[in-house]
Amino acid sequence: MRDFSRDHRWLSLNTATVRKQGDLTAIVEACARHGIRAIDPWRDQVAAVGLERAVRAVKDAGLELSGYCRGGMFTADAAHRIEARDDNRRAVDEAKALGAPCIVLVVGGLPQYSRPGSAVTKDIAAARTQVHDGVAEMLDYARRAKLPLAIEPLHPAYAADRACVNTTRQALDICDALDPARTGAIGVALDVYHIWWDPELMGQIARAGKDRLLAFHVCDWLVPTKDILNDRGMMGDGVIDIRSVRSAVEAQGFAGYSEIEIFSNDWWGRPMDEVLQTCIERHRTAV
């Protein structure tokens, strides 16, 4: 397991962590100021400054990317399926322009939440079938662009409105079905927030292996959690044994960035420099 205590060379910042404090160019500048070498930007943040300007900012700052957030939301009724497909193709093109190593996929929950306007349903099994088919279709396009897809299993608390892939096992089942040869074209993005509770976690990380471990995200689970979406904790402030999970992932050969992604009304209310400074400290002591 790598020693993170002496520096933060393997820290990547998911730009949602400071999305309220500044636009993408301001975040890129702050990362340069703090010696942060990599980011994972969100599409809406890229769109807000324009793709070309985002590409230039990242390049000028000498930043790497640890991913691109996000593709997915595959679940839709028939009237919204083309929209979903085209939207995901644009995500691939943007990720390619930005030099992202993979696209993180949040696959969607029930169609009415994933693609608003879709007909209301409670059929989560059907949603899961749609996800399988949607990933398969996107994978064809992404393979041609040589852009790996990283399915992110989301905590079961988001099964209805964000992602009906809720365990690492489920995500890997899709990978195995679509890419049995383990070509590297598809894998998983594991965020400790979503998976820490899973009794099968360690076994599934071993099953994933290096080929499928495309991204590793950290934050913490707070008790109590005051908001189901936007009360994620800074590493060390919650109950997740982050180091055990990182150790398991690295035991498989994962050697990439440890990406910090914190959706938090609390941290969004603090100055960007304070947040980044705290991220760096906690990366060294709690990750």
Next chain:
Amino acid sequence: MRDFSRDHRWLSLNTATVRKQGDLTAIVEACARHGIRAIDPWRDQVAAVGLERAVRAVKDAGLELSGYCRGGMFTADAAHRIEARDDNRRAVDEAKALGAPCIVLVVGGLPQYSRPGSAVTKDIAAARTQVHDGVAEMLDYARRAKLPLAIEPLHPAYAADRACVNTTRQALDICDALDPARTGAIGVALDVYHIWWDPELMGQIARAGKDRLLAFHVCDWLVPTKDILNDRGMMGDGVIDIRSVRSAVEAQGFAGYSEIEIFSNDWWGRPMDEVLQTCIERHRTAV
């Protein structure tokens, strides 16, 4: 599958649903008034009126019980383990006095939340081992009292602070380990709120079979969920396909009560009669 549309003879009320509107005797009276035939009382509500008075109230009203809430909270540091054991033995004695068909077990999360004062830890795997051992110990006592134990898997959102048994598979693994002969001494209490998201749900219900299906609870998952503990929905107001789950449970031979358990700041703020009337309507139309 039973037809619930014509009456509510298979409706049981978990008394937490109206815990803010009156004490246990008031709830028992209201159930009699509304033709509700069964309840599942909570220990704190029983204690508040006294066990003898609770027993008499239930008997005088001619009510059955569909369970007794709750035993468990097995996770504790060494200094709190005897307390946990004795507390659970008292729960068995109370359940016996009340004529409950089973005790619902909420097994506990990390020890510091399950048994406050216990040393702080992030080791959820160790907590799960403690749960296994704690259930085993309680089972010895409960078998002698001929009181079945019903392990309730709780939604992964409660893994830290309430229960580290978070899937039906996990609960059944404990049952199979402790009672391979399927004697009826141990099984599961399945609440749609906790399990609806699980991609393995239907397979695990089939695995459970009639022997292990000791209780069935209903409410609904709201989108958005405003409070992680106390914003459960009235059946029909959320995204859960309740009827599919009930159909699967009944296909295994479950023929007991459909117990309504709603923790909700919203419903706790309404008059008891309105809540019960709505429960009855929704039992007929949405369960």
